[in-house]
Amino acid sequence: MSAPTVAAPHSLADLARLRVSPQEYAQIVELLGRHPNRNELGMFSVMWSEHCCYKNSRPLLKGFPTTGARILVGPGENAGVVDIGDGLRVAFKIESHNHPSAVEPFQGAATGVGGILRDIFTMGARPIASLNSLRFGPLEDPRNRRLFAGVVNGIAHYGNCVGVPTVGGEVYFDETYTGNPLVNAMGIGVMETPEIVRSGASGIGNPVLYVGSTTGRDGMGGASFASAELSEASTKDRPAVQVGDPFTEKSLIEACLEAFRTGAVVAAQDMGAAGLTCSSAEMAAKGGVGIEMDLDLVPVRETGMTPFEYLLSESQERMLFVAHKGREAELIALFERWGLHAVVVGTVIQEPIVRIQHRGEVVVELPARALTDDAPLYPRPVLSEPPAAIQVLRQMDLSQLPVPEDWTAVLHKLLDSPTIASKRWVYQQYDQQVLNNTVILPGAADAAVLRVRPQTFGIGEVGAVPLGNRGLAATIDCNSRYVYLDPYRGAMLAVAEAARNLSCVGAEPIAVTDNLNFGSPEKPESYWQLAEACRGIADACRALDTPVTGGNVSLYNETLVDGHAQGIYPTPTIGMVGIVEDIAKTGTLNFKAAGDLVYLLGVATKPTLGASEYLKVIHGLVGGEPPVLDLDLEKQVQAVCRQGIVQGLFKSAHDVSEGGLVVALAESCIAGNLGMTGLLDDPLSGFGEVASQIAVSAAPEDRHKVESWLTEMLGDRWHALGVVRPTLFEITFKTVSHSISAPVVDLRHTWEQAIPRRMASPTEASS
Amino acid sequence: MKFGVIVFPGSNCDRDIVTVTRGLLNQPTRMIWHTETDVSDCDVVVIPGGFSYGDYLRCGAIARFSPVMAAVSDHARRGRIVLGICNGFQVLSESGLLPGALVRNRNLQFVCNRVSLKVERNDLAYTTAYTKGQVIEVPIAHGEGCYYADAATLEDLEASAQVVFRYTNSDGLVTPEANPNGSLNNIAGICNKAGNVLGMMPHPERASDPALGATDGLPFFKSLVACLAVV
Numbered sequence: 001m002s003a004p005t006v007a008a009p010h011s012l013a014d015l016a017r018l019r020v021s022p023q024e025y026a027q028i029v030e031l032l033g034r035h036p037n038r039n040e041l042g043m044f045s046v047m048w049s050e051h052c053c054y055k056n057s058r059p060l061l062k063g064f065p066t067t068g069a070r071i072l073v074g075p076g077e078n079a080g081v082v083d084i085g086d087g088l089r090v091a092f093k094i095e096s097h098n099h100p101s102a103v104e105p106f107q108g109a110a111t112g113v114g115g116i117l118r119d120i121f122t123m124g125a126r127p128i129a130s131l132n133s134l135r136f137g138p139l140e141d142p143r144n145r146r147l148f149a150g151v152v153n154g155i156a157h158y159g160n161c162v163g164v165p166t167v168g169g170e171v172y173f174d175e176t177y178t179g180n181p182l183v184n185a186m187g188i189g190v191m192e193t194p195e196i197v198r199s200g201a202s203g204i205g206n207p208v209l210y211v212g213s214t215t216g217r218d219g220m221g222g223a224s225f226a227s228a229e230l231s232e233a234s235t236k237d238r239p240a241v242q243v244g245d246p247f248t249e250k251s252l253i254e255a256c257l258e259a260f261r262t263g264a265v266v267a268a269q270d271m272g273a274a275g276l277t278c279s280s281a282e283m284a285a286k287g288g289v290g291i292e293m294d295l296d297l298v299p300v301r302e303t304g305m306t307p308f309e310y311l312l313s314e315s316q317e318r319m320l321f322v323a324h325k326g327r328e329a330e331l332i333a334l335f336e337r338w339g340l341h342a343v344v345v346g347t348v349i350q351e352p353i354v355r356i357q358h359r360g361e362v363v364v365e366l367p368a369r370a371l372t373d374d375a376p377l378y379p380r381p382v383l384s385e386p387p388a389a390i391q392v393l394r395q396m397d398l399s400q401l402p403v404p405e406d407w408t409a410v411l412h413k414l415l416d417s418p419t420i421a422s423k424r425w426v427y428q429q430y431d432q433q434v435l436n437n438t439v440i441l442p443g444a445a446d447a448a449v450l451r452v453r454p455q456t457f458g459i460g461e462v463g464a465v466p467l468g469n470r471g472l473a474a475t476i477d478c479n480s481r482y483v484y485l486d487p488y489r490g491a492m493l494a495v496a497e498a499a500r501n502l503s504c505v506g507a508e509p510i511a512v513t514d515n516l517n518f519g520s521p522e523k524p525e526s527y528w529q530l531a532e533a534c535r536g537i538a539d540a541c542r543a544l545d546t547p548v549t550g551g552n553v554s555l556y557n558e559t560l561v562d563g564h565a566q567g568i569y570p571t572p573t574i575g576m577v578g579i580v581e582d583i584a585k586t587g588t589l590n591f592k593a594a595g596d597l598v599y600l601l602g603v604a605t606k607p608t609l610g611a612s613e614y615l616k617v618i619h620g621l622v623g624g625e626p627p628v629l630d631l632d633l634e635k636q637v638q639a640v641c642r643q644g645i646v647q648g649l650f651k652s653a654h655d656v657s658e659g660g661l662v663v664a665l666a667e668s669c670i671a672g673n674l675g676m677t678g679l680l681d682d683p684l685s686g687f688g689e690v691a692s693q694i695a696v697s698a699a700p701e702d703r704h705k706v707e708s709w710l711t712e713m714l715g716d717r718w719h720a721l722g723v724v725r726p727t728l729f730e731i732t733f734k735t736v737s738h739s740i741s742a743p744v745v746d747l748r749h750t751w752e753q754a755i756p757r758r759m760a761s762p763t764e765a766s767s
Numbered sequence: 768m769k770f771g772v773i774v775f776p777g778s779n780c781d782r783d784i785v786t787v788t789r790g791l792l793n794q795p796t797r798m799i800w801h802t803e804t805d806v807s808d809c810d811v812v813v814i815p816g817g818f819s820y821g822d823y824l825r826c827g828a829i830a831r832f833s834p835v836m837a838a839v840s841d842h843a844r845r846g847r848i849v850l851g852i853c854n855g856f857q858v859l860s861e862s863g864l865l866p867g868a869l870v871r872n873r874n875l876q877f878v879c880n881r882v883s884l885k886v887e888r889n890d891l892a893y894t895t896a897y898t899k900g901q902v903i904e905v906p907i908a909h910g911e912g913c914y915y916a917d918a919a920t921l922e923d924l925e926a927s928a929q930v931v932f933r934y935t936n937s938d939g940l941v942t943p944e945a946n947p948n949g950s951l952n953n954i955a956g957i958c959n960k961a962g963n964v965l966g967m968m969p970h971p972e973r974a975s976d977p978a979l980g981a982t983d984g985l986p987f988f989k990s991l992v993a994c995l996a997v998v
Contacts, residue, residue, distance in 0.1 A: 156877050160908070161818040163779025247777045247821030339776055429877045431908040433973045434816075436783040439980065451978060455782050457789075459774060459800045465790030467978065583978055 009035050018045035024376060031370045039307045039356070039364050043371060046274035046312060047281060050555050053375035056521035057553040060531050063538040064548040070510050071547050073196060078119040078270060079187070080549020081196055082511045084579050086470050088452050089191040091125035094133075094184055094476070094513045094575040096554035101183040104241040105150025109183050110158035111244040114316055116187040117164060118270035121253050122319065124197040124260045125189030128435055129450050130159055132169040132185045133476040133515070133573040134426075137178025139418055139758035144173075147181050149759065155185070156429040161246035162253070165438055166430035168448035169476050173418045176480075176569045179559040184515040184552075186476055186575040192454045193260040199269040200286035201322045201348050206266055208280075208291055208346035209328060211255070211335050213248050213317040215275070216301040220312050248317040248340070255338040256319065258458065262334070264327035271318040277311045277371070279320040280346075280354050284368035287322075291368070293346035295358040307356065307363040322348055380521065383528040386486075390525075394485055396623030398609045407683055407731075407740045410618055411666060412750045414659045414687070417617045421754030439471055439580075444671070445588040446501035446655055447475040449580055471580035473507030479658065480569035481611045482626035487529045490626055491536030491572050493691055496634050497657060498576035499544050503638035504653040504694060506587045506645035507578030512541055514551035514574055519558045519567030529570035530555075537572060543631040546576060587645035589654035590671030596651055596697040596724040598676060599710065600661065602637040603717050604630065607688025613658040614687040627691045633717065634692040640713045641694050649698055649706050656693040662686040662731055662740065664695050665721070670748045675729045678722030682735040697724060768995045769795040771809030773839065773855075775830050776801065780816030780853065780972065787975045787988055788813075794992060801833040810995050811848040812839055814855030816908070816970060826869060826911050827857035836862055848892055848991065849964045853909055856956070856966030865957060865966045866924065867916030869909075873949025877910040881981070882947050884955050884969060885935045888928060891962045892994040896986035902939040903983035905969040907947055907955075912968040914950035914957075921951055932956035932967055 015025055018041060028036055028044050036044060050056055066074040072089060073081035079093035097112025117127045132155055137144040159166045169186075201208075218241075259265055267287065269279040276298070284291040295310045305313075323331055328344050335342035349355070354371070356364035367374075386394070404410050414420055427442035440449035452472050457465060477498040483490030499509040514537060519526035541548055557568045580586060591598075609615050610624025644650035652672070656664045661680065669676055680686045698706045710718045722731075729747055732739040770788040774781045781798060789796040799806055801819075806812050819830035830836065836858070843849045843864055851859035859865045872878055881904050886897040897903065916924065924930055932955040936945040946953045948968070956967025971984030 153876075160877055160879075160910070161777070161779075161821070163817060245821070247818055247823070250779060250818075251776050428879055431877070431879050433879070433906055433908065433970070433979075434779055434783065436786045436973060436976060436979065439978070455786075457782070457785065457798070459798045462785050462789045462796045462798060465786055467786070467790055467976070469978065 010041060018042060019049065020045050024048060027376060031374055039311055040366055042308050042312050043277045043364065043366065046277055047371040048375045050553065051273050052278060054553050055376050056378050056555060057516060057530060058377055059379040060534040063534060065538065065542045066547050066549065068545065068547045071549060073549065075548065075550040077199060078122045080511060080513060081123060081191065082549065082577065084452060084470065084472060086468065088470060090188060090452060090472055090577065091120050091123045091191060092186065092188045092513055092577055093119050093550055094186040094515045094573065095119065095552040096515050096517060097183045097185065098181065098517060098554050098557055100241040101151050101181055102179065105147045106154040107241055107243050109151040109154030111242045111316055112183050112185045113155055113158040114244045114246065114249050115272050116185045117162065117249065118272065120187040120189035121256050122197065122268050122270045124193030125191045126257055126455060127164045127187055127189045127253065128437060129165055129167045129188045129448065129474065130185060131167060131448065131474055131476050131575065133182065133478065134169065134171045135177040135182040135571065136173055137175055138173055141178060144178055145759060145761065151181065151183055152426050152429055158244055158246045160431040162250045163434050165432050165434050167432055167438055167450065168442055168474060171423050171426055172480065174569065180557050180568050182517050182571055184476065184573050186513065188472065188474055188577065190452050190454055192257050192456050197260050197265065197268050199267055199283055201267050201283040201289050201291060202287045203266055203322065203325065204289065204348055204350050206322050206325050206348045207328045207344045208293060208348060209321040209323050209331060209342055210298055210345045211319050211321055211342045212252050212340055213245060213315060214299045214301040214341065215310060215313050215318065216315050217305065217309055217313060218243050218315050220309065242314045242316050244316050251338040251340055252317055255335050255340055259331055259334055262330065264324050264331050266322040266324055268319060268321050271320060273314065275313050275315065275318065281368050281371040283320060283322065284352065284354055285372040288352060290349040290351045290353040290355065291346055292349050292355045295356060297343055297345040299341040299343055307358040311356065380527050382531040383524055387525040387528065390485065393623040394625050396621065398624050401619055404618065405738060407738050408742050410687065411662055411740055414613060414617055414663055415666060415747055415751040416754045417613060418755050418758065420613060420659045420663055422752045424752065425755040425759060439583045440505060440586060440588060446504035447473045447507065449473045449505050449583065449586050451583050469582050469584060471583040473502045473505050473578040473580050475501040476573050476575045477501060478571055478573040480571040481622060483533055483572060484569040485611045486626050487532035487570055488536040489629060491533035492540040492629050493626060494572060494574045495537055495540035495544060496629055496691055497655065498574040499546060500638055500655045500694065502576060502578035503641045504587055504655050506585055506642050507580045508642060509544060509546050509576055509578040512546050512548045512574055512576050514548055514572055516553045517557050517568065517571040517573065518555050520556050526567055533570055533572045540631065544635065585646045587650060587653040589652055589668050591668045591674045591676065591697050591724045592651045592672060594674055594724050594726045595700050597700055597703055598678060598695060598697050598721040598724060599718055600721050601640060601694045601696060601714065601718050602633060602692040603719050604633055605690065607660055607685055607690040609684065609688050612660065612689040614660065627689050629691045636714060637692050637694060641696065644696060649702055650696040651699060652697045654695050656690060656695060658689065660687040660689050661695065666729060666747050668695060669729050669744045670751055673744065675725040675727045675744045676722050677725055677730045679732050679734065682733050686731060695721065768992060769797065769809050771797050771799050771806050771812045773799050773812065773814045773835055774801060775819035775833060777819045777821050778815050778817035780970065783972045784813050784815050787972045791976060792988055792992055799835060801835050803835050804838050806838045806842050811850065811991055812842050814851040814858050816853030816855060819854055819858060826854060827861035830858045831862040840864060843964045846961060846963050850893065851966040852970060852972065853968055856968055857911065859964065859966045864964050865959060866920045867914055869911050870913045870915050871911050872913050878947055879908040880947060881906050882969065883935050883937045883945060884932045885939050887930050887933055891931065891958060893965060893987050893990050894931065895994055896990040900939060902935060902937060904974065904981065905971055905984050906973040907969045909968055913948045914954040916951065924957060925952065927960055929957050929960065930954055931958050931965060932969065
């Protein structure tokens with residue numbers, strides 16, 4: 001067999017189109033000892049994209065803690081896997097689909113869900129839940145309304161049809177995301193195979209199987225598209241957005257899990273970014289072997305495709321398997337029963353190369369490692385101090401702000417801020433309960449809670465169906481305004497808030513998956529943000545004992561407005577999971593009964609208006625410093641909250657976040673359809689923001705027990721706030737005569753209508 | 768007493784039903800693949816929710832042609848129990864086993880929520896454990912659950928008391944606000960004239976497990992177990 005023919009060296013324009021820099025090209029030539037042909041260059045272009053190889057971020061990710069007693073699989077596989085006890089193992093991972101969603105919100109978001117679910121079931125885990133973290137520009141702009149509606153509809157379409165409940169997440173609105181929305185999807189699954197399925201190929205002579213849907217020209221070069229800035233011209237890149245088919249994915253889930261249980265599968269890899277290229281190269285490189293493939297055997301949905309198109313297609317719902325030799329027929333029959341393709345397209349070979357044939361010719365022959373391990377790394381110098389503009393913002397004088405007279409109106413205005421307001425408009429479109437495991441529904445608590453149980457039963461007489469009482473809590477969090485003003489502290493605050501939200505349902509936080517959404521790493525201030533945020537995540541995860549099991553990096557989140565690049569707020573979203581020992585003992589955020597006593601845990605530092613929602617919504621300002629974080633206090637408060645819930649002392653728990661304590665209390669009232677009376681020092685204590693605080697409620701008969709226990713556990717770092725009342729929300733201040741007083745029904749109306757009211761305006765025609 | 772649960776490619780509430788019938792109520796249960804042609808071993812056949820064959824045409828429009836549906840029709844003709852929940856209701860109406868059609872929700876959005884239903888009849892095998900007029904809270908999750916039928920059909924349905932479940936407010940009042948999808952006459956579930964075939968959009972199987980906090984759907988399944996154990 002002859003080596004592939006090499007065309008004349010590629011023009012600079014070719015390289016630019018493929019987003020390969022001249023330096024990278026020189027590196028490729030050096031690695032190969034020859035020029036790559038066009039197919040090979042195409043493969044390098046996607047494999048060496050930031051999306052696939054993390055060339056800019058990898059040096060910074062090294063600081064993350066990644067091991068721990070509960071960590072079974074850390075970064076590097078399709079998803080992380082943790083041991084949650086009772087023999088249950090959970091796979092989970094987060095991934096972004098920001099750029100596709102900006103161009104085609106419905107399919108962009110839908111395929112984001114499909115992609116992350118494939119990462120989960122590729123490991124041998126049945127997907128049991130998804131969450132998502134979404135960010136858009138203000139809803140006053142019709143373009144943002146169209147993106148918001150389209151993304152939510154896309155997530156709903158895919159998740160509902162594939163039959164995986166969407167149980168939680170977060171949605172923020174800010175000008176910074178206009179034109180560059182963030183769509184991060186997190187998948188969670190419970191292992192249904194005895195062995196975790198890995199992706200490294202092995203067994204020389206073993207057959208390589210292509211399974212799932214057909215290959216077409218959709219999603220060409222999506223990975224490199226995702227690794228560049230969006231521009232006005234990006235909408236012309238619609239072919240770079242994939243099209244999802246959740247029905248096929250549902251069948252693929254069932255067929256793959258069944259296939260893994262037969263023991264006939266050696267390794268599996270989903271075809272996500274860079275499709276056949278990425279899956280074959282990674283399986284070969286991880287196994288230290290080679291893969292030989294014949295494109296003529298690949299099932300296609302259109303004719304006349306070139307090798308380049310086969311290799312770069314990102315058609316969805318496809319996987320690559322290595323099977324045990326001799327068992328391929330069994331697997332093919334299984335997949336065909338589910339109406340899916342399963343075809344032997346190649347073989348595992350000794351020589352560590354990826355060799356691709358098309359019409360009898362070798363069209364690619366590359367060392368597998370050249371595409372993966374040898375990808376470039378760009379460690380960059382990190383600014384030694386914050387950029388001047390950020391320093392100016394941090395030093396903003398917040399002591400001379402005009403003082404509002406009507407604090408009730410301030411509360412209404414904050415509840416009307418879409419970032420704070422009810423997200424019912426969103427989650428009502430998601431099936432939250434399919435699979436019959438959802439213990440805590442969206443909106444009811446600070447985190448989702450699911451019962452965790454394998455569901456391996458299938459066609460035929462069904463044996464015992466054990467239900468169990470062990471659960472998992474999950475959340476995604478990030479306040480990107482905090483990160484913008486102080487990336488190190490902001491990232492730590494995101495980790496702390498995620499853990500706090502888990503603790504508010506009574507769960508013990510155990511592990512993290514992170515999605516780093518940042519601007520161009522080629523800009524010193526963006527790279528500084530990334531470096532500082534990574535340092536913050538690492539330090540907080542180490543302190544809270546929640547190792548990072550993997551995640552995703554999405555850089556170049558910038559939009560060109562009038563030729564001027566505008567970066568998004570740095571947004572390291574933190575997906576975190578925690579163990580619920582007994583799903584009968586969980587916490588929700590709603591007040592339960594009039595007469596219950598309300599307490600605040602974690603009283604130490606004074607809340608700040610810096611980086612607050614109050615400052616943004618009421619004064620139109622972004623500045624100051626985000627809240628200080630004391631990780632020891634954080635751990636203590638969270639432990640107390642968890643114990644209080646599990647012991648049945650706390651009847652509700654809700655963390656203090658955007659909008660401050662008053663908003664947190666109003667939310668507990670709205671959710672419980674109850675009012676309260678409370679006394680605070682001053683409006684700053686009520687509307688400033690702070691870390692490590694949780695508002696809880698307890699029965700009046702438990703007063704003595706609760707208060708002496710809190711003193712024992714927290715010393716003086718807690719205090720009583722007030723009492724739950726039937727209908728009226730009343731907060732008075734020690735230092736000012738104005739108070740807050742409103743019927744909870746009115747607050748509810750403002751809070752519930754904020755998003756529907758804005759979405760009732762017509763959206764721009766979706767052209 | 769045995770339950771059979773039909774599995775089409777794209778069904779996704781099949782295991783949810785099994786979780787209740789086998790897991791909670793410990794009743795023999797068989798999952799039946801869409802290519803099977805004999806369901807006679809089962810007393811109750813359930814067509815579960817999901818997106819049968821992807822529902823890329825009209826919901827349930829492809830499923831009605833599957834081999835197993837002939838057996839299901841036969842099961843119904845013999846007077847045995849056939850229950851269609853959510854997508855199952857769509858399949859039954861497409862198959863002509865129940866009158867009317869399910870069309871897109873009034874607001875054109877998928878809706879997942881907990882809604883109040885009034886139990887209009889408690890003389891059916893699946894409602895005996897309820898009281899007549901009882902208001903229960905059961906989840907819904909559908910994009911095409913707006914019940915539609917022509918005026919004559921609707922009149923006939925009402926006259927023969929074939930409306931089994933109706934969307935109401937928590938006081939049991941039939942109001943436009945309590946209607947989550949625009950269904951005519953707030954219809955959430957109907958049966959055939961004989962009462963052995965039921966279709967409903969709400970998911971009683973999602974409100975059966977005490978561990979998940981809602982149990983108003985459990986009497987639906989317990990009724991069947993009690994009624995059929997006697998036979």
